Amino acid sequence: MLSVRHLTKTYPNGKKGLQDVSFTAAPGTVTAVIGPSGAGKTTLLRSLNRLITPEQGTVTLGDQELRGADAQALRQARRQIGMIFQDYNLIEPLSALENVLQGCLGQKRLLPGVLGLYTKAETSHALALLDEVGLRAYAAQKTRDLSGGQKQRVGIARALMQDPKVLLCDEPIASLDPQSTRTVMTIIADLAKARNLIVVMNLHQVGIAREFADHIVGVNAGRIVFDDNAAALTELAAAAIYEKEATALA
Amino acid sequence: MISNPELTADSLQPAKLTPTPRPRLRAKRPARALLLALVAITGYTLTTLAPHGVDLGAASLTFLRNLRLMFLQPHLGQETFAQLSQALLLTVALALLTTLIGAGLAFFLALITARNLAPRSLGDVMRSVMALIRAVPTILWVLVYATVIGLGTEAAVVGLSFHSVAYLTKAFAEAIEEVPKEKLDALRASGAGFWLTVRHAVWPLVRQRLLAWTFIRFEINFANAVAVGAAAGTGGIGYYLFMASAFYFDFQEVGLIVLMILVFAAGLEMIAVRMRKSLLTGN
Amino acid sequence: MPNAVSVMLHHQRRVRWGSLLGVVALVLASQVVLRVNVHQALFGVVAGWAWLGAHFAPNAAALADLPEILYQLWRTVLVAIAATTVAGGVALVLGLAGALPTSHLKAVRGLVRLFASLMRNVPFVAWALILLFSFKQNDFTGFLALLLMTIGQLTRAFIETLDEVGPGPIEALTATGATYWQVIFQGVLPAVAAPMLSWLLYMIENNIRDATLVGMLTGTGIGFIFDLYFKGFRYASAGLVVLAIIAVTIGIELTSNKLRQVLNA
Numbered sequence: 001m002l003s004v005r006h007l008t009k010t011y012p013n014g015k016k017g018l019q020d021v022s023f024t025a026a027p028g029t030v031t032a033v034i035g036p037s038g039a040g041k042t043t044l045l046r047s048l049n050r051l052i053t054p055e056q057g058t059v060t061l062g063d064q065e066l067r068g069a070d071a072q073a074l075r076q077a078r079r080q081i082g083m084i085f086q087d088y089n090l091i092e093p094l095s096a097l098e099n100v101l102q103g104c105l106g107q108k109r110l111l112p113g114v115l116g117l118y119t120k121a122e123t124s125h126a127l128a129l130l131d132e133v134g135l136r137a138y139a140a141q142k143t144r145d146l147s148g149g150q151k152q153r154v155g156i157a158r159a160l161m162q163d164p165k166v167l168l169c170d171e172p173i174a175s176l177d178p179q180s181t182r183t184v185m186t187i188i189a190d191l192a193k194a195r196n197l198i199v200v201m202n203l204h205q206v207g208i209a210r211e212f213a214d215h216i217v218g219v220n221a222g223r224i225v226f227d228d229n230a231a232a233l234t235e236l237a238a239a240a241i242y243e244k245e246a247t248a249l250a
Numbered sequence: 251m252i253s254n255p256e257l258t259a260d261s262l263q264p265a266k267l268t269p270t271p272r273p274r275l276r277a278k279r280p281a282r283a284l285l286l287a288l289v290a291i292t293g294y295t296l297t298t299l300a301p302h303g304v305d306l307g308a309a310s311l312t313f314l315r316n317l318r319l320m321f322l323q324p325h326l327g328q329e330t331f332a333q334l335s336q337a338l339l340l341t342v343a344l345a346l347l348t349t350l351i352g353a354g355l356a357f358f359l360a361l362i363t364a365r366n367l368a369p370r371s372l373g374d375v376m377r378s379v380m381a382l383i384r385a386v387p388t389i390l391w392v393l394v395y396a397t398v399i400g401l402g403t404e405a406a407v408v409g410l411s412f413h414s415v416a417y418l419t420k421a422f423a424e425a426i427e428e429v430p431k432e433k434l435d436a437l438r439a440s441g442a443g444f445w446l447t448v449r450h451a452v453w454p455l456v457r458q459r460l461l462a463w464t465f466i467r468f469e470i471n472f473a474n475a476v477a478v479g480a481a482a483g484t485g486g487i488g489y490y491l492f493m494a495s496a497f498y499f500d501f502q503e504v505g506l507i508v509l510m511i512l513v514f515a516a517g518l519e520m521i522a523v524r525m526r527k528s529l530l531t532g533n
Numbered sequence: 534m535p536n537a538v539s540v541m542l543h544h545q546r547r548v549r550w551g552s553l554l555g556v557v558a559l560v561l562a563s564q565v566v567l568r569v570n571v572h573q574a575l576f577g578v579v580a581g582w583a584w585l586g587a588h589f590a591p592n593a594a595a596l597a598d599l600p601e602i603l604y605q606l607w608r609t610v611l612v613a614i615a616a617t618t619v620a621g622g623v624a625l626v627l628g629l630a631g632a633l634p635t636s637h638l639k640a641v642r643g644l645v646r647l648f649a650s651l652m653r654n655v656p657f658v659a660w661a662l663i664l665l666f667s668f669k670q671n672d673f674t675g676f677l678a679l680l681l682m683t684i685g686q687l688t689r690a691f692i693e694t695l696d697e698v699g700p701g702p703i704e705a706l707t708a709t710g711a712t713y714w715q716v717i718f719q720g721v722l723p724a725v726a727a728p729m730l731s732w733l734l735y736m737i738e739n740n741i742r743d744a745t746l747v748g749m750l751t752g753t754g755i756g757f758i759f760d761l762y763f764k765g766f767r768y769a770s771a772g773l774v775v776l777a778i779i780a781v782t783i784g785i786e787l788t789s790n791k792l793r794q795v796l797n798a
Contacts, residue, residue, distance in 0.1 A: 089705035106710025
């Protein structure tokens with residue numbers, strides 16, 4: 001269980017990122033965070049693995065609290081949280097396999113990690129994951145030469161390499177065409193079930209959220225304005241989330 | 251549409267793959283090989299470089315002491331501050347004039363060099379000639395002209411301009427070549443001739459890049475103008491720099507001259523930053 | 534709306550004429566300071582080439598100097614490569630400390646940038662001459678002069694390269710729980726290797742060009758023997774030096790263009 005309680009983040013320029021945000025995400029389900037641009041979706045997601053540090057509240061994964069964790073504990077926690085990005089954030093001159101292998105850097109000791117010395121077991125695990133996302137044949141290709149959908153699948157394999165409990169997806173399909181969007185979303189939804197993953201993703205397509213997510217959290221102006229099953233997201237509720245100054249729904 | 255790799259469906263990709271018996275798993279990295287080669291050459295060179303009869307420790311200490319003298323205790327030597335300022339102004343003017351001459355000529359030469367504007371053969375000839383001129387060190391042009399037309403500003407102006415023209419023609423032509431063919435065709439299709447295409451399609455798209463290159467060249471020309479003054483004796487701040495360090499061994503005066511140059515460079519950088527900003531916003 | 538358009542057009546016109554007048558003013562101001570004899574300068578352009586053709590054509594006597602010229606040229610190329618590579622190592626460390634995505638202390642970043650700017654702007658004549666005083670006339674002095682003038686340039690270039698990588702790949706690897714040095718070596722360096730080596734090649738080219746000048750000032754390498762021949766009125770030999778420099782410079786330029794293509798493939 002990933003549990004978020006009373007998260008508050010104010011940026012140095014005074015802009016409110018998050019205000020008293022609370023929700024929980026369960027294993028084996030996809031939680032979609034939706035809301036207008038600038039509502040705080042990205043801040044929220046990055047707070048979960050503390051790429052951004054909120055000043056108040058708690059993020060608890062199992063029995064571990066992340067917001068106040070020290071550097072050592074934070075790295076430990078991050079190993080259990082895989083992340084994929086809108087722009088994939090792959091190391092483009094490297095092969096797909098090498099990018100996937102980087103997912104296990106957190107588990108490696110400093111020197112082998114720095115030198116990029118991976119074990120046979122790690123390599124075959126990475127190949128198996130590439131197979132799982134349907135890219136086994138592209139292992140040796142530079143990721144620069146892959147299509148957007150393929151890049152995102154490499155990103156997913158990299159996240160899985162960490163053997164994570166949580167998968168954070170930051171606008172995973174915002175740069176993809178409709179066909180790749182469906183491929184990527186299907187892979188993510190299946191993974192959540194098959195591996196009992198806690199998946200939290202930022203989305204801006206309500207239709208996609210309703211189709212692939214189990215649980216939907218609506219954010220507006222740094223506050224939670226909707227928190228329910230995907231089935232409960234009516235047209236009216238969706239419209240309310242995207243209103244300029246949404247008021248909290250009961 | 252399909253030719254855009256971002257839009258191709260996955261099914262189109264496998265055609266690019268050639269099956270290999272033992273798949274390579276890491277991307278080829280020529281960078282590593284090149285780096286190793288450079289390091290090897292460097293290692294070899296360094297082992298053969300040790301100077302005879304020079305105590306490196308003592309030499310380094312002298313060097314550091316002189317640096318301290320330069321930067322912490324600068325003062326006037328043989329010349330007055332007014333003389334040095336006058337000389338600096340001369341050097342700046344030399345760099346400025348040669349850069350502007352270079353940029354002006356290079357713009358037109360670039361038009362007959364760029365692959366997307368000029369006939370192929372003409373462009374090839376231009377590129378070769380410019381490469382040839384660039385391969386001759388600037389200082390050499392200045393020395394040659396100093397011999398032919400006498401030691402003076404004219405030799406420096408002609409010598410520095412030569413190299414600037416060749417350098418900027420290459421840079422400008424490459425900038426122009428980045429203008430997509432479609433944009434040129436759009437204007438040509440409307441019946442615009444060569445000069446109208448240049449004026450309304452090429453110029454607006456490349457002027458920022460050209461300005462940036464011109465700035466870079468000005469920096470190079472300034473350094474060259476100082477160097478030419480020192481090595482060929484054509485005057486300016488470089489000449490005093492040479493006299494102060496190679497004749498009078500007055501490192502405090504060297505320091506003053508260097509600081510004057512640094513102040514000027516800082517001012518220049520501020521102007522460059524401001525110009526870039528106003529270009530970006532005032533478009 | 535038409536009002537806004539006319540304001541914009543007016544502004545454009547003002548900028549256009551302003552820039553044109555500015556350039557003309559700069560040219561005139563330079564001319565006032567320099568007092569160039571335009572007639573003489575233009576005459577020189579033609580006369581210079583004629584003079585070159587008449588005096589610089591290598592003859593049989595000059596060929597006797599060829600082994601020495603080639604040896605000095607070889608040394609010069611080696612020294613230029615070594616100086617650039619060592620400068621690259623120093624600049625890499627400084628670059629990591631000075632770039633936004635890899636360095637978290639604002640003060641350190643500022644300090645590195647200031648240092649790079651200082652090193653870049655100290656005229657290389659000054660470096661060459663002070664080094665000559667301490668290290669005397671030998672190849673090592675030429676090496677140090679090139680090294681010092683390259684460090685500043687490469688540091689700035691590397692900082693820009695690292696800044697362009699942006700936070701993306703770094704964020705991705707940080708999120709896997711990798712440590713700082715793992716992120717640098719596995720994420721950042723592979724991403725910037727090609728552009729950084731491209732810069733290194735460019736600086737090697739540049740340094741070989743500048744080696745003539747540095748050599749004249751420090752009395753080393755190809756610049757020194759050119760100076761020797763030129764001042765001794767042995768123009769044919771000096772011409773041979775120039776031909777050799779041209780051949781090597783163009784050769785290096787072509788080679789590094791090839792290498793760059795391979796790097797970016």
